[in-house]
Structures are given as C-alpha cells and as structure tokens.
Amino acid sequence: MPDALFAAIRRACTPDQWSEGVRRVRANAVVGEHRDGDEIVVRVATRTGLAALKVSLYLDDDSWDCDCRQYDGCAHVAAAIIAVRRSDESGQTL
Secondary structure, three states, X not given: OOHHHHHHHHXXXXXXXXXXXXXXXXXXXXXXXXXXOOEEEEEEOOOOOOOOXXXXXXXOOOEEEEOOOOOOOOHHHHHHHHHHHHHXXXXXXX
C-alpha cells in the first residue's frame, strides 16, 4: 500500500478521529469487502450498531470515500487504512 495514502488520511483526521479508528480496528469492526487493482473497499461497523459503513480507498490517487459523507477525514476512513496497513504488514487478508 502506498505510504502516501496512509499519510494523507492521517493528516486529514483529527486526533480524536484517528483514535476512534484505532479503537474500531482493535474491536475487529473492520471487514474487507474487496480489493481490486487500485481500489480497496471495506465495511466499518458503527458504535450504534447500525449497518456498517462502506469505505473505499483509492490507491492510485491517494483519495477515499466514506458513506458517512464527511469530506475530510473520519474515524471510518482511519479505521479502514489502519486495518489495511496491518493486514498488509502481517501478510494476512483483511
């Protein structure tokens, strides 16, 4: 995974959003949906128990999209990139 996307998301998130993303990863709230070329799609469970939000990460242009509709960083995108990076580093499928 390009480090540039990880860095861009880290910069876009507030410290609280990033911390919440870490908590969601630790709670196993991130599930991989598919990885195809330059796009990775995951689902991130919400605290409220509602349907998991879809997060798309675009590796080629260092951008992302989340169903929560926040245009900057959010805890869901933070959780997605952290989980993807951890799975890549461990060699395991998300």
